[in-house]
Amino acid sequence: MRDGDGATWIAGEQGVWRHQGGRTVRLRADRAEGLLVDRAGAVWVAATDAAVLRHWNGRWERLGSEHGVVGYATGALFEDREGLLWFGTTHGLYRIADGPVRGIVRQPGLPSDYVRSVLQTGDGTVWIGHADGLSVLHEGRMRQVYPAPGTPPSSVLALAPAADGGAWVGTYNRGVVHVAAGGAPVRTLVPEDQPFGAEQVRALLEDPDGTLWIGTERGVVAWRDGLLHAEPLPGLPALPVRAFHRGDDGRLWIGLLGGLAWREPDGHLVVQRPGSPYPAQSAFDFHPDPGGGMWIATDRGLLHHGPGGYRAYGEAHGLGGSTVFRVLADDSGHLWLSSNHGVMRVPRSAFAAVDRGERDRLDVALFTRDDGMPSRQANGGSWPAGWRMRDGELWIPTAAGIAVFDPAPQVAPERGAVPLVIDALQVNGEERLPSAPGLVPAGGRVQIRYAGLSLRQPGALRYRYRLHGVDPDWVEAGTAREVTYTNLPGGRLRFEVEVASSLGGWARPAASTAIEFDVATSWWRQPWVVVAAGVAVLGLLVLLHHGLGRRLRERQRRLEAIVAQRTEQLRRTNDELEAASRERELLIEQLAYQASHDPLTGLPNRRAGDRALASALQQADANHGPVCVAIVDVDRFKHINDRYGHQAGDRVLAQVALQLQASLREPGLTVARLGGEEFLVVLGQTTRDAAVAVLERARRAVAAMPLGLDGDTAACCTISIGLVQRQGQEGIDALLQRADAALYEAKRQGRDRIVTG
Template identity: 25%
Template sequence: MLLGFRSKHTPTVGVRRTDRIRPPLIACVFASLFMLWLPSMVRALDPQRPLSQALLRIWQAPQGLPRAAIFAIRQTHDGYLWLGTQTGLYRFDGVRFVPVQGSQNELLANRWIQTLCEDTAGNLWIASDSAGMIRIRDGETSSFGLAEGLPSTKIYSLIVDVRGDLWVGTEEGLAQLHDGEFTVYRTSEGLPANSIRAICEAEDGTLWIGTEGPYVCRWDGSQFIQEDFELLPRHSTIQALQVGPKETIWLGTTAGLVRRNGDAERLFTTADGLGDDVVHCLAPAHDGEIWAGTKSGLCRIHGDRIEAFQAKDGLSQSTVFAICEDHEGSVWVGTKYGLNQFVDRRTLLPFTTSEGLPSNDAGPVLQSHEGNIWVGTLGAGLAEFDGRQFSRVATTKNGLPSDTILALADGGEDQLWIGTDQGLCSLQSGQVSDIYTTVDGLPSNRILAICRDHTGTLWVGTDAGLVEFEDGNFVSPKGDASIIQQPCQSLINYCGKYLVASLVGGGLYRVQNGELSLLNNHQQFWTDSHSLFVDDQNRLWAAIRGGGLGMISGDQQFRFSVKDGLYDDEIFGLASDGKGRLWMACSRGIFFVPLTDFAKFTAGQISRLTSTTFSPTDALRTIECQSGVQPTVWKMQDGRVWFSTIRGVIVVDPQRLSRQLPPPSVLIEEVRVNGQEFRPQQLRGLLPGRANFEFHYTALSFASPSRIAFSYRLEGFDQDWIGAGQRREAFYTNLAPGSYRFRVRALNSDGVETETNQPVEFTLRPHFYQTYSFIFLVVVGIATASWVAYRLRIRNIRSRLQVVLTERNRIARELHDTLIQGFSGVTMQMQALATRLHKSPESETLAEIIRDAGGCLSEARRSVAGLRNPQGTESGLATAIADTARQLTEGSDVRLRLELCTAIPNLEADVEYNALRIVQEAIANAVKHSGASVIDVKVSLARQMLEISVQDDGSGFDVARHLEQVQPGHYGIIGMRERASQIQAELHWRSQLRQGTTVTLRLPSSPSYRGAA
C-alpha cells in the first residue's frame, strides 16, 4: 500500500512566502504544548534495570521492513513513527510499514534519507544524501534545493530551534530558514569549517554546531564562537552532538564519546565499556541519561557507568545509526538490518545469566531478615542479588557439598541454611561452614526442606525422613517409625505454634514438642502435598501434586482444581502479595486468584474461580516454574514476588499490574471507494454509483500494538458498534444513497478506550432513478396505467356480460315460446279431459297430475324469469319462498309458519334462483323425512346481510355423518352446498336427534352483489 502525496516545487528564495512556510501561531503553540506534555505522562525504561530485562521486539524483512539500513527515526506529534532508510521514507504505526512516495516526480522514491525533523507547525522535513530537502505538509510534498537557496544538496543534519527557524547542516555550509527565506553561513561568517555534521540546541537557545575537522562552535544569535575540547581526538570526525541537563555537552565522534560538564571533560572509549569507538548517533533519555549508537551496539551512559547491548545480546545488527524515544517511553533503535524496540516490562521481570545468575536452571529463592536475596541453582551453586545484578557466593569450590541446591532457610543473625543433594550446610557472613551429611546423623544427604519452629529449633526434611537439629545432633521426632522415615518434602511454621510437615504418601502431620502426629483425620485428602503456605487469616494452603490446591480453615477443609477455575492442577509453590491475591507457580507458568474468590466459592456465592495468568508474551519466553525445590515462591520485603523457573527467575511486581499509558491516537488513514483511493478529507459529496467502501484505520500505540482491539460504526447504516478485534479495515458494499459518518474507537491493553477525533463524513448522491421525484413519477405512472387497465377490463367484462345476457334472453324466449306454451296446452287439454271424466275413478289421479304439471309450469316460468333478470323496486324472493313453502306443505299435516321481510333490495336473478332452490330443498326434506309438525320459514335483513332460515321440530339427523358420507341417490345436501358456493353464500345446518333441524342461508343484500365471481 502506497501513500500518495502531491508535489509542489518551491519558488526561489528571496520571495517571502509566510503563508506557505511560516507556521501559524496557534499551530506552533499547540504543537509545543503537546510535545512538552507527552513525556511527562509516560515512563521510560527503568534505569535501574539492565537492558537485557527490557522487552525487545525486532522488525526485519519478514515483518515488512525493507532490506535497508535505517539512518533516521522520528515520531511526529500525531503519533506516527517515520523511518528514513537507504531506499526511501517509511511510516510505521506499530503494525504496518507504509512506503511514502510523492505523486509527482517521485520525490521520495528510492531516496537516501539522512535525517528527519518536524517543525512546530507539524511539517515533516526530510534531508537526503544528495537531493536536498523535501517537506511533507498536509499530504503535499515540496522540494528544496540549490534553486531555493540551499548551499548544497548533500545534507547531514536538521534542527528546529525554539523560535521555529529551521537550521540545515550541509556539506557546503549552514543554512537558516526564517520567514520563508534562507540565510547561508560559511567560514566567511565565522564557521570553523563548511561541512556541518551535527547541530543541537541547548536549553537557553544556544545552537551547538559540530563541523568536519573536528571543530565545535556555538551560535549565540549574532556570531559563531569556537569551543575547544581538550580530550577531543584531533584525528576524529564529529558525527553527533547532544546537550544534556545542566549544559552537559556530548560529542559523538569516530574516536569515542566526549562529555564536558563545566570544565570537566571525559572521553569514553571501548576501554570504559563503550561498544565501539565509532559513535554514529546520540539521543537523550527521559531520565537524563544519554543513548549512544555505536558501530558495535547500543550504549546507555548513566554517570560514569556504561551499559552496552550488542548483537550477541539480541540486537538485530551491530551498527546503530538512529535512536528515538517515543511518547510512551519505548526506545527505538535503527541498525543496518532491522528496527529494534525496547519496552519497559510492566509486570514480569526476568533474571537470567544475562543479569549474572550462575545458571538459568533456578532453584529455591529466599530473602533473609536482613534483606539479603538468595537464589540457589540446580548445578551452579548459590547467588546473591544486590538490587541490579547477581553475584555467585558459594559453590563446591569454596565449600558447598554440592552445586545443586534444593532448599534454603533463614537461620537468623546473618546465617543461611543451605540444603543440597549431598548434604546440609550453613552460610555465615558469606562463608560456608558446618557441613552435615549422613556421617553426622542425617537420614539422607538429599535435603528437601528446611524450617525453624517457634523456638528457633531447626528441622530438616530429607528423602529418608524428618529430623530435628539440636546441639549439633540430628534427632528423629517421636512417633511411628514407618511414618517418620517417609520423605519429607515440605515444612512450614504454622502461626508460631507448631510445624506442619508434608510426608510423601502420608499426608500432613503436626510436629510439636518433638512429637509427630496427624494433622487431621482425612489423610487421603492431603496425600503428596509438596508445598505449604499460611496466609494472614491463618488458613493453611497445600499444593497437591497433580491434584490442585487444598485449604484448611479451622475445622473445614476444601479442595480446588481446574474444574473449579484454577489455571493448572500441577502447583509447585504459593505466596500472598498482601493485596488479597494468592500467587501460584505451576507447570504452565504463573497465575493468581483473589482470596475473596475462594471465600465466595466455598460459600456458594460464585460457581467458578477466576484465574489471572501471565502469558509468555509478558516475559517473551516460555514460563515453567521449578518443581522439587523449597521455597519455589517468595514474597520479598518490597512487595515483589519471586518465582523460580526452569529458565531463570521471574519477578512479579503486584504494584505494577496496571500502568498508565497515553491513550492511543486513533486515525483513519485512507478510504477506498470502488477501489479508488481517497484521503478522508477528500470525501464530501460523492457521485452516484460509489457504493463500495474500504476504510483503513489505525491506533498509534507502540507499547502493545497487537493487543489493541478496535470497533467501528458507520452512522446511517450500522445500528450499533461492530467489534473488529485487531483488524484495521472495515468494508461496506452496496451502500444506499444518503449521509454517513464513519467512527472508530480503540481499546488498549490497559482498558483505556479512545475514539478518533476526526470521523469521516460523506454524502453519497443518488442516481436520478433513486430520487424521490423519480419515484413519485413512477408511482403516478403505475397508478395511471392501473386505472386505464381497470377501465379497459370493465369495458371488456361489460361487453362479455352483454353477450351472456343476450344469450340468456334468447333461451328464455325459446323456452317461453316452445316448452312453456306447449306444456300449457297439454295442461289445458288434461283439464278438459278432467271435466269430462268428472266423478270418475280416474278423475282424482288426473287432478293430481294436473296439479304437478301446474307446479312444474310455475317453476319453468320462474326459471325464465331468472334468465330474464327482471329489475324491480322490490325483490320477488320473499313471495317465491312463500309460494314454494305453501305448495310443498299443502296436503300434509305440517303446519307452516312464515315470517318474511319483503323490503329486500333486488338481487341478481341467478342469486334469487339458487337461494330459492336451497330453501325449497330444505322445506322438502323437512316434509318428507323429518316427520315435523311445524316448519318455520324466516327471511330477515340486518347489517347488509340477508338471512333465510328453515326450522322444523322433526326427528333431526347426524349432520357430520351426512356431510361426510353421502348415501347413493341422496344428493340434496350436496346440491344445496354447491348452489351456496356458486352465489358465495354461507350455508349452515344445526340439528340434533329428536330436536329438529335448522338450515340457515346468509348472503349479502347489497344491490351491487353479483353472486358468483
C-alpha cells in the first residue's frame, strides 16, 4: 500500500516494513493483520493484540484495551466518506473518529465502569469513585485503593482534595474515609459502629481552616478539631445535600434536593426553597462566572445568579433534557454541561446573545455515544460529577465509564456538510421519482421522506421543512424524516428541507435540498364553474350543503382507511424488527459460544482456557492462595488413529473430554482443550497434594472407560498428566512450560501416570 509520500508499506506475519527510494526499513516486528492509509496520509495497522496502531509524523500511536478495544484484530480496516475509520476484531466492529472524546472503561485497577465522581489532586493523581469503591490513576498506572481486598464493595459518591495531598472520600454506606497521598493509608473518619459511620455522603469540602463540610441525606455535618458537629449551620433544613462550593468572596454555597443555600462571610445564612425566588427544585453544582455571578446546575436546566436575580436556560433555549449535573469551563470561552442526555458545549457569548434578544436559542453542540462517549448518561447527584485536569482535559463520569474531552479540537471550524437527500415521494400511495414527480391530482395526498447521510452523529441530526405557499414559516421536525400534505392548492409548489447537526440555532444548517411539483387546480375553481355557481346559487344551496357533507364523510372514511392501513403496516414492521432483533441476539450468543469452545469436544478452547488461567492467577494474587496447572495427554493416540481411523480417534477424544468433565467438577476447576490430544486443567485455590488426588481419580476413570471401537470391547486408553503448582508471581508462560516438562517426564517414565514439577 502506498502513502502520500510515495512510500510502499508492507504488512504480514513478520511485521511491518516501509519501502522508499530502494531502501526497505522494518518498523515493527510483530504480526500485522491489516493495513490502511487514510486521507490525511496516516498509516493504520491492525495489530493482533486487541489494538490498532497509527503511524503519523514518524511516530506510532496505539489504541488498545485502555480505549475500549476488545478482541483480536481480523484485518478489517476501512475509511468512509466522512473520514471515520472502521476497525474489526473478533469481538465486534469499532469506529474511530477524529473527535475530541475518548472513553476510559473497566480495566485492571478499575473494576467498575459505573463511575460516580472524579477529581485530580495537586500531584497529578486522578481519583475515581465508582460503584465498587475508589481507584487512582498515577503516572499511567490504574489501581484500586478502597475498599481493601476481601472487603465488600462500597460505592463512592463524593470526593474532595485533602490539605495533606490525599483525598476525602464519601461513601454510600460507610460514612467518610480519608485516603493519604499515593493511595495509602486509608482510615475512616468515624468508626462504622457509631451512628455517623454508616451515613450516605454525596458532597465534601475542606476549608483552609481545616473544617470538613459533609453533605449527607439528612443535611450538613461538619468535622472540626476532631469533633463531629451535627448542626453546624442553624436554620439550614435537614435536606439531602448534593454540592458545596467556596467562592472567592468567602461565601459557602450549598446545593440541596429541595432548594439551595449560602452562608455569607459574616455567618449570615440564606435559604431559598423551590418556587420564588429560586426557579428550580434542586442544585447539583456551582461554577463562578468570571463576568460576575454564579452558574448553577439544576434539575430545571442551567441558572445564572447575579445581582438582578436568576436567569434560567432550559429546553426552550436549546439545552437537551431538563437536568444539568456539572458545569465546567475551557480556555476557549465555552461552558461544558453534563446531563442525562449527553454533554453539551455552549459558548459563553451565546448566553448574552439570548439575553439581549438577538437569538431565541443557544448555540449548543451535543456530544453522545456517537462522538465516543462510553454512555450518553452522565452521572450526577454525586460530587464532583466531572473535573478539569491540569492539561485542560475534561473528565465526565458516566454510566459506562469516564468520557474524556479534549476541548481544543472543538474550537476548529465545523465539519463539512451532511449530505441531505429526498429519498422517497408518494402521491396518493403511488411511488414517484423525486426528480420527476409529475402532476399531483387536485386534493391528492403527498408524502415526502428525506434523510441526512451521516454516521458521525446520526442521533444528533435535526430537520426542518417548509412548503412555499402552504407553510407560513419553517416547521421544526426534530428527528422525524417524513411529512405528509393533503388538499394542496393548485399550481407549482416548492418543498425545502434543511438538516442541522447540533441543538443550536439554524444560522449554520449542515445542508439543504428542495423539489418542485405541480398540483392540478380543482374543478370547482374553473371559471365556468364559478359563473354557473353564481347563477344557480340560490336553487342549489340545499343540495350543495348535502353534497359537501357527503364528500366530507367519504373523505373521512378514506382517511380512516389510510390511517388503519398505515397502523397495520407499522405493526407488521415492528414485529419484523423485533424478530430480527431476536435473531441477531441468538446469532451473537452462538458466535460467542463458538469463539470460546472446541467444536469436537464441547470443552472451552485454548483461548478460553488461557482466560480461565489468567483469572485464576489474578484471584490468587488477590487472596494469596495457591494455583495448580496440569497438561493432560492421551497416551498412544497415534496408535488409535492408525488402527481404528481418524473418526474413531475423534470419538475417543470426545469420550476422554466427557470423562474429564465428569471427574473434575470441583469449584474453581476448568478443563479446556489445548489442541490435538492435549487438555489443560486449571485448579484454582488448590494445593499440589489436593490436585494430585483429584487428577488421580480422573486418570483412573479414563483408564477404566471402555472405548467400544469396532467391536473391540477390550479397547481402552490411558492418559499422562504433568502437574505444577505456581511459585511466587510466576506467569502463564512459565507455568505452562513447567507443566509441559512434567508431562514429558510422565511420558518418559512409561505413561499412564501423574508427574509433578
